Amino acid sequence: MLRRLLLQPQPSTQRRRILSLYRHCSSSSTTSGEAPVSSFVEHLEDDNYDVSKHSSPQSSATLSIDRSGLYNPPEHSHEPSSDSELVKHLKGIIKFRGGPISIAEYMEEVLTNPKAGFYMNRDVFGEGGDFITSPDVSQMFGEMVGVWAMCLWEQMGRPSKVNLIELGPGRGTLMADLLRGSSKMKEFTKSLNIHMVECSPALQKLQYKKLECIDEDGDDKNVDNHVVSALTGSPISWHTMLEQVPTGVPTIIIAHEFYDALPVHQFQKASRGWCEKMVDVAEDDTFRIVLSPQPTPATLYLLQRCKWAETEDISKLNQIEVCPKAMDLTQNIAKRISSDGGGALIIDYGLNGIVSDSLQAIRKHKFVNILDKPGSADLSAYVDFSAIKHSAEEAADDVSVHGPITQSQFLGSLGINFRVEALLQNCTEEQAESLRTGYWRLVGEGEAPFWEGPDDQAPIGMGTRYMAMSIVNKKQGTPAPFQ
């Protein structure tokens, strides 16, 4: 049993040798008709495995194998498997890695595996999908983020060229509402070069449609190059990571519900110290969570996170979640803002402090187990705003971090009340109902008091559960509405 828990993501020299032998043998077996991989694994169980008998004639070294760290695969079955491609892939990683994988690796595969990741092949948003986000709740959300961007652009001195970057734009609704809402501010929209950072080809296509994109040469099927949005005439390009977006131009970055999709490592306090929670395959071939028997490489990030917290606060916790990708991304954002000027807006649900155990799975608007049917449910975790603040401040001296403030404060200070009043002046009763519900969802707290429909459909306010934080170049002063 213990062998299944052993994890060596950075293998020892001996283990590296074994793994390279494994790969060598695996490929040569197909050409030479030698023993299949499974029997090679059995060979490794021998206490003294003589390489000279199993590899090329030139090799003569003898390896003595420590069996304790080796993976003990379950009985091999030839029954057809009902596992999805992603489940097979995950089990394959665990098998060939020789032990369980971190929750972060599991989460990353589940969400963004190029072939079968949750986001990669379909529209997961809205009533017919798995969950709803603020831009789909009401157009006012994207419009208010547009007001924030225009205010920052003013504070930046109205530059004639700006990179407007959105991280994880989903269906593209936020950007479309931002552009429509700011289209009268011609000087602003003319300055924009829009960059969508999106890993999902399916969502890239939806964004292209939502932004009413056309090819500059008149061919509206080209998603890759020389594309402009008919909404404002702004050029738009797509990237799969922030590092691909050109630098050297003042920058405005928007990340709405992007950080919560970044993979988290989970740690649990045990008698032997902090152990990492890992995903393994149980004897009955289902996934299960196990604890690492010894510190893992991600422990470095745990130490880093704990450095920013009070010892007293840490001592109260039995579990801690850490998101290294969020720390790294924030450092990249801070450095970009430091060199190019401008600022970033991060809106997400989370805490302004260390997060304990928040990872959750949602399928068809219901919470499910995170290990259930991976790839068919969204995985997300609370954002640790305090870690973001520290990461940004450590990355660059000339950036400042503001907030977090609640979404309700953020939208309220930017004038959402005036906007809803204006929209209500000129709409049908049905539209008014939808506007009021949307407004409550964005800024309210708890169940809407005005709701007359079925209890289980009462709109729940996201006004205090979601928070907004801004990172800006100090030259810009304090961004609106964080003053």
Ligand SMILES: C[S@@+](CC[C@H](N)C(=O)[O-])C[C@H]1O[C@@H](n2cnc3c(N)ncnc32)[C@H](O)[C@@H]1O
């Ligand atoms: C929770 S959705 C939020 C979508 C959108 N911002 C909204 O509020 O409706 C996360 C988005 O980030 C994208 N995404 C997730 N992980 C990513 C990654 N590592 N790189 C690029 N995009 C990613 C997803 O495809 C999706 O568009």
